Amino acid sequence: MKNILIIGAGRSASALIHYILEQAKTNGWFVTVADNDPDLAKKKVGDHPNGRATWLDVTKPNDRREIIERNDVVVSLTPAHLHLLIAEDCVKCRKHLVTASYVSSNLYNLKDKVEANRLIFMGEMGLDPGIDHMSAKKTIDELREKGAKITSFSSYAGGLIAPESDDNPWNYKITWNPRNVVLAGQGTAQYLEDNQYRYIPYQRLFRLYKMINVPQYGEFEAYANRDSLLYREIYGLEDIPNILRATLRKPGFCDGWNALVRLGLTDNSFPIIDSENLTYHQLTEAFLSKGNEDLSTEERLAKMLRVELDSDVMQKLKWLGLFDHKKINLSQASPARILQQLIEEKWKIRPEDKDMIVMQHEFEYEMDGRKKALSSTMVMKGQDGTATAMSSLVGLPVGIFVKLVMLGKITQPGVQIPVQQSVYLPVLEELETFGVVFHDVETDLGPV
Amino acid sequence: MKNILIIGAGRSASALIHYILEQAKTNGWFVTVADNDPDLAKKKVGDHPNGRATWLDVTKPNDRREIIERNDVVVSLTPAHLHLLIAEDCVKCRKHLVTASYVSSNLYNLKDKVEANRLIFMGEMGLDPGIDHMSAKKTIDELREKGAKITSFSSYAGGLIAPESDDNPWNYKITWNPRNVVLAGQGTAQYLEDNQYRYIPYQRLFRLYKMINVPQYGEFEAYANRDSLLYREIYGLEDIPNILRATLRKPGFCDGWNALVRLGLTDNSFPIIDSENLTYHQLTEAFLSKGNEDLSTEERLAKMLRVELDSDVMQKLKWLGLFDHKKINLSQASPARILQQLIEEKWKIRPEDKDMIVMQHEFEYEMDGRKKALSSTMVMKGQDGTATAMSSLVGLPVGIFVKLVMLGKITQPGVQIPVQQSVYLPVLEELETFGVVFHDVETDLGPV
Numbered sequence: 001m002k003n004i005l006i007i008g009a010g011r012s013a014s015a016l017i018h019y020i021l022e023q024a025k026t027n028g029w030f031v032t033v034a035d036n037d038p039d040l041a042k043k044k045v046g047d048h049p050n051g052r053a054t055w056l057d058v059t060k061p062n063d064r065r066e067i068i069e070r071n072d073v074v075v076s077l078t079p080a081h082l083h084l085l086i087a088e089d090c091v092k093c094r095k096h097l098v099t100a101s102y103v104s105s106n107l108y109n110l111k112d113k114v115e116a117n118r119l120i121f122m123g124e125m126g127l128d129p130g131i132d133h134m135s136a137k138k139t140i141d142e143l144r145e146k147g148a149k150i151t152s153f154s155s156y157a158g159g160l161i162a163p164e165s166d167d168n169p170w171n172y173k174i175t176w177n178p179r180n181v182v183l184a185g186q187g188t189a190q191y192l193e194d195n196q197y198r199y200i201p202y203q204r205l206f207r208l209y210k211m212i213n214v215p216q217y218g219e220f221e222a223y224a225n226r227d228s229l230l231y232r233e234i235y236g237l238e239d240i241p242n243i244l245r246a247t248l249r250k251p252g253f254c255d256g257w258n259a260l261v262r263l264g265l266t267d268n269s270f271p272i273i274d275s276e277n278l279t280y281h282q283l284t285e286a287f288l289s290k291g292n293e294d295l296s297t298e299e300r301l302a303k304m305l306r307v308e309l310d311s312d313v314m315q316k317l318k319w320l321g322l323f324d325h326k327k328i329n330l331s332q333a334s335p336a337r338i339l340q341q342l343i344e345e346k347w348k349i350r351p352e353d354k355d356m357i358v359m360q361h362e363f364e365y366e367m368d369g370r371k372k373a374l375s376s377t378m379v380m381k382g383q384d385g386t387a388t389a390m391s392s393l394v395g396l397p398v399g400i401f402v403k404l405v406m407l408g409k410i411t412q413p414g415v416q417i418p419v420q421q422s423v424y425l426p427v428l429e430e431l432e433t434f435g436v437v438f439h440d441v442e443t444d445l446g447p448v
Numbered sequence: 449m450k451n452i453l454i455i456g457a458g459r460s461a462s463a464l465i466h467y468i469l470e471q472a473k474t475n476g477w478f479v480t481v482a483d484n485d486p487d488l489a490k491k492k493v494g495d496h497p498n499g500r501a502t503w504l505d506v507t508k509p510n511d512r513r514e515i516i517e518r519n520d521v522v523v524s525l526t527p528a529h530l531h532l533l534i535a536e537d538c539v540k541c542r543k544h545l546v547t548a549s550y551v552s553s554n555l556y557n558l559k560d561k562v563e564a565n566r567l568i569f570m571g572e573m574g575l576d577p578g579i580d581h582m583s584a585k586k587t588i589d590e591l592r593e594k595g596a597k598i599t600s601f602s603s604y605a606g607g608l609i610a611p612e613s614d615d616n617p618w619n620y621k622i623t624w625n626p627r628n629v630v631l632a633g634q635g636t637a638q639y640l641e642d643n644q645y646r647y648i649p650y651q652r653l654f655r656l657y658k659m660i661n662v663p664q665y666g667e668f669e670a671y672a673n674r675d676s677l678l679y680r681e682i683y684g685l686e687d688i689p690n691i692l693r694a695t696l697r698k699p700g701f702c703d704g705w706n707a708l709v710r711l712g713l714t715d716n717s718f719p720i721i722d723s724e725n726l727t728y729h730q731l732t733e734a735f736l737s738k739g740n741e742d743l744s745t746e747e748r749l750a751k752m753l754r755v756e757l758d759s760d761v762m763q764k765l766k767w768l769g770l771f772d773h774k775k776i777n778l779s780q781a782s783p784a785r786i787l788q789q790l791i792e793e794k795w796k797i798r799p800e801d802k803d804m805i806v807m808q809h810e811f812e813y814e815m816d817g818r819k820k821a822l823s824s825t826m827v828m829k830g831q832d833g834t835a836t837a838m839s840s841l842v843g844l845p846v847g848i849f850v851k852l853v854m855l856g857k858i859t860q861p862g863v864q865i866p867v868q869q870s871v872y873l874p875v876l877e878e879l880e881t882f883g884v885v886f887h888d889v890e891t892d893l894g895p896v
Contacts, residue, residue, distance in 0.1 A: 187715060188718050198734055199783075200712070200735075200737075201783075202712075203710070204710075229721040262651065264650075267635060269635040274677070286647045289656060335636060
């Protein structure tokens with residue numbers, strides 16, 4: 001095997017392309033980076049002797065098949081709905097496939113063909129999903145190995161801003177898809193507590209956060225993810241009485257965001273008529289009920305939210321620009337789209353900013369008649385606003401895995417996610433050299 | 449013109465088919481009723497000498513084109529996404545088209561071709577949309593005709609249960625698509641009040657209802673629709689300072705429904721894992737936060753909703769079955785889907801029940817130096833649980849319009865909705881013979 005194809009050269013591809021090109025130099029491989037925007041691909045490849053950039057419209061079957069045919073391992077970093085097109089061609093052309101995205105049921109349906117052709121289709125090989133699977137599964141397997149009975153598993157992760165670059169009242173900046181930031185949490189969060197299902201609907205989600213302590217970094221708020229229960233089977237924890245996956249934010253964030261939800265600014269289902277002619281102030285005003293016309297918009301919103309005018313929540317909303325007499329300038333935009341425009345500007349990461357990924361798994365287990373707690377924490381900061389920890393931690397696991405496949409060190413065929421020891425051990429081991437280190441703290445909680 | 453094609457023989461088609469068959473007898477026409485379910489079509493046509501039933505899968509282009517080709521006027525009562533297929537064939541085969549559904553932008557895009565072929569494509573020709581357009585526009589045109597300046601227009605409509613058949617604590621039964629009953633109001637309601645935009649997000653919608661008096665029928669709750677602002681242009685009310693469209697329910701309904709929204713039972717975006725193994729009681733329990741384990745589920749829910757255990761709201765929820773130890777028996781179902789199953793059973797209309805349509809338009813206007821109010825109300829009851837007012841009022845306007853086209857009394861080509869005098873006058877006139885009568889009450893509000 002000599003040739004690697006990377007489809008997609010966007011924000012999350014930088015660290016991956018850099019890593020793979022270095023490996024290509026060492027091992028005599030050749031890397032093709034294909035994107036709809038050939039200039040973007042060119043910029044990422046530079047004049048590296050082992051790489052070339054090319055234009056590709058993934059929706060064109062002939063072009064797609066032709067370029068896949070000429071490579072051995074294919075990495076797809078395209079939007080999720082395009083993975084299947086690429087995957088089907090990989091089956092036909094008998095090529096391995098790696099992605100950082102969730103594995104859809106359509107992709108799982110290719111299982112038999114993938115296995116029959118002895119191909120490796122690895123999905124969820126990024127940060128979250130990706131590093132979360134590998135690090136959690138490693139600890140779970142280790143605990144089981146020594147005879148522990150796991151009674152509780154909670155996994156927390158957040159893409160945050162490092163303390164030294166944290167200079168706004170929300171203590172948050174955007175390091176991933178801003179649309180997903182706005183729509184985060186919509187649906188019904190589901191988890192297990194004391195063997196009881198717990199559901200939280202969206203409109204109560206940002207009120208029902210819990211506080212988590214991260215050693216050396218202090219307190220964080222954690223709100224529940226929708227998908228906690230799906231991880232029981234994947235991790236072999238079918239009978240566990242407590243399982244929770246949650247998202248981390250700095251203290252105060254959830255109260256502020258809850259105010260935006262309550263006001264109505266996160267709805268994405270219907271356009272605001274005439275939105276291009278409104279100011280943010282008019283938008284906010286329109287979401288308040290009639291009455292109290294003698295009060296200012298800010299005073300009326302504070303009243304609706306039942307907070308003080310000088311509260312942290314109101315300061316956050318004011319800083320975000322909800323009361324600005326500035327035109328929205330977006331036509332037929334939903335409230336969520338308008339909010340996205342606001343946060344894209346206000347929460348923009350600056351060139352000198354460092355982002356920070358925090359991931360913490362918390363286990364409780366019983367062993368030798370004792371109850372014990374184990375907390376396993378990874379914190380990683382980015383270099384700057386471009387070389388973010390987010391982009392490294394999404395791209396590096398993919399890159400390392402591709403290398404392992406190219407070197408013939410991973411051969412197990414099938415449609416997979418990285419929960420097997422033969423995969424997570426070498427990937428986590430190499431990730432450590434990039435500073436991805438989990439620190440464990442064990443506590444004895446007394447007799448069972 | 450001799451031949452009429454009705455595509456779709458479902459619940460809303462009965463009154464239409466009955467009416468058109470009678471007209472066919474009088475005028476020597478022939479009616480074809482086509483449905484995916486030929487038995488359903490047969491049942492509706494019976495052995496009427498002027499009608500036949502036939503099987504049709506609308507998604508099959510050849511079958512579709514062939515049957516359209518053989519007719520002069522086509523009525524489409526199919527699900528909304530199939531109208532366009534039928535409309536495109538009607539253009540190609542040069543046939544007129546009538547539907548009771550909202551006119552999509554795709555359908556409007558056929559405008560030029562429809563006009564060039566001198567075809568009549570009439571949409572929104574049912575009850576709501578339909579009778580609401582015609583009755584409101586008639587009054588608007590009359591007020592303008594006599595020199596009035598309209599300052600406020602509110603339009604209320606509800607598909608309800610008649611008082612004599614009203615025997616449950618919600619004072620509501622289902623007479624239309626139960627899925628839409630569950631999802632009603634999701635999005636952002638938008639209207640105009642004193643020249644100010646007002647927006648209400650879903651999670652506050654059922655708290656912010658207002659009370660409306662309907663002469664002889666008493667008080668109703670009205671919650672705002674999403675689309676009020678869209679009607680300004682359609683009705684020629686671009687500069688009106690107050691416009692609202694809202695849905696009517698019996699008093700107490702909105703507080704009860706708001707409790708279901710708050711609990712989280714109307715979310716349709718994500719399946720409840722393991723839903724087939726849960727009871728309704730367990731589902732409700734899971735939506736409550738931890739704590740107060742000494743209290744019953746009912747007590748804890750009452751506490752969360754801040755109502756008394758014996759309040760009307762709690763009685764409604766209990767009656768609906770939220771605390772029943774009965775299996776849900778739906779696999780991978782969203783909360784909304786589960787709630788739909790509950791209301792389909794509990795709010796089922798019985799064979800002997802009468803439904804009741806209430807529609808009320810309220811205008812304020814200035815004329816000759818006086819401020820005046822005009823309220824225009826239509827109430828209609830069904831005969832029984834099958835021959836509902838809902839099905840009559842959706843089907844009859846379509847039928848009457850088809851007759852007018854067949855008789856050559858309507859000839860204006862184009863993609864339209866019924867807001868022109870030449871359309872609404874004859875349709876409303878004939879609807880009166882079926883009991884669709886609006887009663888007007890005028891009030892003088894004093895000098896301007």
